[in-house]
Structure formats: C-alpha cells, structure tokens
Amino acid sequence: MSGERLSLLIIGGYGTFGGRLARLLGDEPRLRLLIAGRSLAKADDFLADLRSPKDGSEGLGSTNLGARLQAVAFDRDGDLIEQLTRLQPDLVIDASGPFQSFGEEPYKVVRACINLGIDYADLADSTGFVAAIGGLDAEAREQGIFALSGLSSLPALSFAALDVVAPQFARIESVAAGIAPSSHVKIGRNVVGAIASYAGKDVPRLRDGKATRGRGLIDTMRVTVAPPGAVPLRSRKFLLVDAPDLALLPARFAGLQSTFTGVGTEPLPLQSVLALFAQLVRWRLLPSLAPFSRLMQRASHAFARGEHRGGMFVQASGIDAAGKRLTAGWHLIAEGDDGPFIPAIAAEVLVRRLLAGERPAPGARAAAGELRLADFEAAFRRFSITTGMRRECEAEAQPLYRQILGITFDRLPPAVAAIHAGGARTASGRARIERGGGWLARVVARLIGFPKAGKDVPVTVRFAAEGDREIWTRTFGDKSFRSILMEGNGRDRHLLAEVFGPFRVLIALVPEGERLRLVVRGWRFLGIPLPLFLAPGGETYEEERDGRFHFHVEIGGPLTGLVVRYTGWLVVE
Incomplete structure (x- = not known):
C-alpha cells in the first residue's frame, strides 16, 4: 500500500x-x-x-x-x-x-x-x-x-455460485448461465460491440460431451429466472453468447457434457431482430454485425419497454449422491437501476x-x-437484489407451495405453513364476503361460483392432492366452489397456476415479513393468453394473527371492478 x-x-x-x-x-x-x-x-x-x-x-x-x-x-x-x-x-x-x-x-x-x-x-x-x-x-x-x-458476472460470480451448487452432485453433466438485463438499462458501446463481434459466428461450447461450435445469438435456451420467494422475471429465451465460462468449465468439471452461456434480451421484438441479423451473418449475407454496433446500441435504448428488472441464473444438472437426476441452480433478480452494478x-x-x-x-x-x-451476497445488501437457490430432484415429491417457494417456505409463519403442508386435509373458520355490484362482476362471480355477500359466514376448505395438483373446495355457508392448483410449466415455471373453470390465473408467491403475498403475473382463457392489465387482481395475502391463519382475497379488474372480496380465518382440523 x-x-x-x-x-x-x-x-x-x-x-x-x-x-x-x-x-x-x-x-x-x-x-x-x-x-x-x-x-x-x-x-x-x-x-x-x-x-x-x-x-x-x-x-x-x-x-x-x-x-x-x-x-x-x-x-x-x-x-x-x-x-x-x-x-x-x-x-x-x-x-x-x-x-x-x-x-x-x-x-x-x-x-x-x-x-x-x-x-x-x-x-x-x-x-x-x-x-x-x-x-x-x-x-x-x-x-x-x-x-x-x-472479474465480472461471467466468470467470477457464476463460478462463485457453482462452488455452492456443486457439492449437491456426485456428477455434474451440464452447466448453463445467463444474464437478463432490464430493457431500461443503457447498455454501453463496448458491451454492444463485444456482442456484435461474434453474432452469427462460431462460439466454442460442449454438446453431448464433445467440443462443438454453437451459433452466437442464434442458439437458445428458455429459462425463468426466479429466486425462491421473489416475483419471477418473465420467462425468456437466452441467446448464446461467447463468455469465458465456456472455455473454463470443462477443466472445472470432469465428464461435463454440455455448456451454455446466454443473454436474455428484452423486449422480445428486439431479441428477434438481433437473432435475425445474426442469421444473416451465419448465411454470409453480412460479414459481421460489428459495423452496426452503434445502431444496435441505439435500438436497445429505444426499446426500453416493460418492467425495469433484470436477473441472472447459474444452473447445473447431473446425478446426486443417491444416483437420482438433479437440477440445481442459483438465481438473482435486481430491481430498477441496481442490476448494472453487478x-x-x-x-x-x-x-x-x-x-x-x-x-x-x-x-x-x-x-x-x-x-x-x-462475499457477493454481502455486497448485494446495499441494493434491491434478491438471490436464492432452487433444486429439482426426480422422485422428490413435495407439497405444492413448498415446491414453488423452495427454501423460503421454511420462513413462513407456522399457521400459514400448516395450511400448505400438502396432502388431504380440512380447515374451517369464519369469513366476511363482499361482492361487486357491476353487471359484469356479477356474471363472472356466477360463472366461477363465488358465494354471496355475508358477515361471519362459516367457511370450510377441503384440500385434496392428485399427483402434482391440489384441489381446493371452498364452502361458504351452503355455497361451494372449487379450483385446481398446480405449478406452472414452460413459460409459467415457478408460478402457482390456479384454474377456475375456463380461466387459469398465474400467481407469484412472495413472502413479505409475516405475510405471504399472492401477486398475479398472467392469466389465460381456454389457454389463450390475455393482457396482464386486464387480469383479475387486488390485494391478496395470507398471514398469521393470534396463532391462526388469516386470509385476505380480492378478485377484480379494470373491466369488472370488484368481483369478490373475502377475508377471515381458518384452523386446520
């Protein structure tokens, strides 16, 4: 010094x-x-x-x-x-x-x-x-x-995460990592220039245990970045980028079969344009995208749409000590302008x-x-950055909420955890029910079977497990309605999917202090995606008060207004 x-x-x-x-x-x-x-x-x-x-x-x-x-x-x-x-x-x-x-x-x-x-x-x-x-x-x-x-996200941070993930495995067969920048981040010219230099060109990687050539910004992998207990990023494709991990990973893990590093550019139209121009390079209709780096940078700034959030994932797959297939990884989400500090x-x-x-x-x-x-996670504390581990093991059946929440399930208040413990069970209590007065709200309530308004209404909820699904039958007084709950798949991974008749509502489970918040992230009608701003939503949460499970559920939307609001408490019998 x-x-x-x-x-x-x-x-x-x-x-x-x-x-x-x-x-x-x-x-x-x-x-x-x-x-x-x-x-x-x-x-x-x-x-x-x-x-x-x-x-x-x-x-x-x-x-x-x-x-x-x-x-x-x-x-x-x-x-x-x-x-x-x-x-x-x-x-x-x-x-x-x-x-x-x-x-x-x-x-x-x-x-x-x-x-x-x-x-x-x-x-x-x-x-x-x-x-x-x-x-x-x-x-x-x-x-x-x-x-x-x-000393950057790849490989310093990615390998630090792998050092924590790796002990869960007897053999690691594939490793993937990716960065999903917020579309609102002003990407520097040097970063854009680096990406443009290999777009559409050969990128060395492993596939099926052999050294091969991937295609820069063309090869893809779909991932939902979702630290347990956080609202996930929207599922996105990651385009292959040439990152140091691809050269360093084979020496780190003997017998490695597959490697991938990618960037999850948003919004989707911008990503599609990048992939198209990379194909033009691949087909030799363009020599390189490097001369277009300034234009690419301006386009990334012009397409600042959607949520101002970014993320990163590091994921390994292979065999655990018991001989079972295992996928485990580390996820990160950064809010607002905090991501570019990573x-x-x-x-x-x-x-x-x-x-x-x-x-x-x-x-x-x-x-x-x-x-x-x-060391990284200690530094993250000064920012709005959430991180966490996820693991999926074959034949490792878990209750639905634990499966989605991962390690954050253990931080739920006891009464909330008991409601979501899985298996067949019944809970009973009392509720207050309010109904919306609009004609469309009444139609939706009748279609789904929501109960009429009332004070101090007896309520019983019967939970039944069918494979990886749960069926909830709610009875308010003499009126019953049911919904089917499961973890979303594909684009909806790590979200709770609740089915009411022809509607499927996609919900993020977010522990927040002593509450478990339920945040609507999407919905479908007969499988057709509908605009999020029209989705049924409202302030919905679960919490423990005086040793009992309490619920507060609001369902409504900009077209219907309030459809139903029911609040109350339950005790598992």
Whole structure:
C-alpha cells in the first residue's frame, strides 16, 4: 500500500463499469482512487458528478465519499511503464474493453504491471483474453504479484455460485448461465460491440460431451429466472453468447457434457431482430454485425419497454449422491437501476478483501473460483437484489407451495405453513364476503361460483392432492366452489397456476415479513393468453394473527371492478 491508503488505478474509470466501480468504492477511506482514461476532462467531469449529492445508489453523495479521488489521463497505447511509474498504483483494474479488440498485444497492460510489480485485475468478458492470461503465470509468480482476469458476472460470480451448487452432485453433466438485463438499462458501446463481434459466428461450447461450435445469438435456451420467494422475471429465451465460462468449465468439471452461456434480451421484438441479423451473418449475407454496433446500441435504448428488472441464473444438472437426476441452480433478480452494478461488484469484493488483508495467491489466471458467493451476497445488501437457490430432484415429491417457494417456505409463519403442508386435509373458520355490484362482476362471480355477500359466514376448505395438483373446495355457508392448483410449466415455471373453470390465473408467491403475498403475473382463457392489465387482481395475502391463519382475497379488474372480496380465518382440523 502507498502510505496509509491502497492506491487503485481504474482504467476506464469514468466508463460504464469503471464508473460504477468507483461509486462502489467511493466510501472507503483507505483508498486512493485514480480515475483514469484518455480524456482528463471526462475524468474531471466524472469526479465532479461523483462528489455531487444525489438520491439513490447511482450517485453516492459527497457525504459518503471517504476515498481520496484523483482524475488522471491514461493512454493504454502510450508509454505504459512511464505512466504507471509516475502514478505509482498498488493495484490496476482494467475496466475499459472491449477486450475482444485489443489487437496484436492484448496483454501489454498486464505485462507492464508484472514488470513493475503491480497487482492487476480486469473486468474482461472475452473468452480468449480470460482463458489465455495463464500464459503469464510464471512471470507473475516470479514477481510475487497476482493478475486476475474476468472479474465480472461471467466468470467470477457464476463460478462463485457453482462452488455452492456443486457439492449437491456426485456428477455434474451440464452447466448453463445467463444474464437478463432490464430493457431500461443503457447498455454501453463496448458491451454492444463485444456482442456484435461474434453474432452469427462460431462460439466454442460442449454438446453431448464433445467440443462443438454453437451459433452466437442464434442458439437458445428458455429459462425463468426466479429466486425462491421473489416475483419471477418473465420467462425468456437466452441467446448464446461467447463468455469465458465456456472455455473454463470443462477443466472445472470432469465428464461435463454440455455448456451454455446466454443473454436474455428484452423486449422480445428486439431479441428477434438481433437473432435475425445474426442469421444473416451465419448465411454470409453480412460479414459481421460489428459495423452496426452503434445502431444496435441505439435500438436497445429505444426499446426500453416493460418492467425495469433484470436477473441472472447459474444452473447445473447431473446425478446426486443417491444416483437420482438433479437440477440445481442459483438465481438473482435486481430491481430498477441496481442490476448494472453487478458486473463491477466482483472487483469491489476483491479490493475490500485486500483491505482486510486477504490477498490472492501470486500468479496470472482467470478469476473463476477466486471469490466466495457469500462475499457477493454481502455486497448485494446495499441494493434491491434478491438471490436464492432452487433444486429439482426426480422422485422428490413435495407439497405444492413448498415446491414453488423452495427454501423460503421454511420462513413462513407456522399457521400459514400448516395450511400448505400438502396432502388431504380440512380447515374451517369464519369469513366476511363482499361482492361487486357491476353487471359484469356479477356474471363472472356466477360463472366461477363465488358465494354471496355475508358477515361471519362459516367457511370450510377441503384440500385434496392428485399427483402434482391440489384441489381446493371452498364452502361458504351452503355455497361451494372449487379450483385446481398446480405449478406452472414452460413459460409459467415457478408460478402457482390456479384454474377456475375456463380461466387459469398465474400467481407469484412472495413472502413479505409475516405475510405471504399472492401477486398475479398472467392469466389465460381456454389457454389463450390475455393482457396482464386486464387480469383479475387486488390485494391478496395470507398471514398469521393470534396463532391462526388469516386470509385476505380480492378478485377484480379494470373491466369488472370488484368481483369478490373475502377475508377471515381458518384452523386446520
């Protein structure tokens, strides 16, 4: 360390990811942060913005800044030895990119750091760059410094998640990972340029245990990103991208049969256009999408539609210790503008570990497996980020709600958990029922069989299990109606599907404090998807009060108004 502070040079320090790294570390008084780039004026402007108080995590205000900040000019194509000697950093983090286009001397910054005995790390997402940095391992060891490449979502975070998932398996046969950015995120030019460089071109991957060639932005995998207990992202296709994991995974898991890394671009029309243009490259009607990267970036900004949420998944499949087939994975959802900080958090974790005296071993290598998932999840706490594990094992039958909620089921209040314990059971109690007065509300209520309005109405619910489904028969006074509940499949995975006659309502189960909230995420009529804004909904939740299960159910919509509201309590008999 230089004096009492660790001197950190961030190349590309005012760029998309370097700037976010600076914001993440700006509160650390033990740091001297050198914000570097070709333009000193841009570096100065960035620091002025960083120091100005703002609301939210994007602008860690002036009262939060403890690091000593300095804007510096740095040209990676200039005299690196002279620049680094003058700036005297203890650690260089390269956040510039795109690393795919570093030319004939891709490692000149790394070599300069090794020659001067300066530790190095980068946020590279280029498979070739990350996988081949090990060629400098002997030189780095001799100097006693570390050079870690790929401190980003893929592979640093993905391998940290795999290290937690892997012990559940006796043999892992396939691994897949994907990033689903919010459509509202302003994607940087370098990121778009990297994707454009391999769109429609061969991407090395494993399939059926053999090294083969996938098709960039053409090969697909459908996944629903759904941390247990969170509202899932909408199911989406992930398009194959060239990520370092594809080169690193075969060495990590002997006998691996299949690998996939993808990006789940939203909205769907934009994804379809990208896939179409990638096909044009594949058919050699276009040489490359690289010349269109600026247009692609503008299109991604213009198509900012839908929910402002993003996510990530890491999933493994194989055989567990009992010889059963198992699929297990780690899921993440980030709300609003918090998602774009995730690629920079690996570098933040590295720096904070250095400040705590935890130093990586000397040598040059990919950053896969260097960091712990617990370190990432501790850093996530300052953001609206939800994570969790999911597992699906053959012949491992579970009650419906436990199957959907996963490990979060164990956090439900006892009375709520007892209602959803599975198997045949009966619960009884009392309820208050309110009915909507509109003619369409009355038609819908009659069609489904909802009870009439009443106060202190006796209620009985009989639960019957049929395979992976549950049938609920609700009796209010002398009026009964029933629904069939199951976990959704395909596009509706990880959602509760409740069938009322010709209607199927798709519901997210979300534990929130002492309540279990039920959030409508879609609906169908005779299997035909209907607009979500017309879906039946309202404030619906379950909770425990005075040791008893209480329910609050509202069903209505913009066309019908209130159809029915019933509230009350139940006790399992």
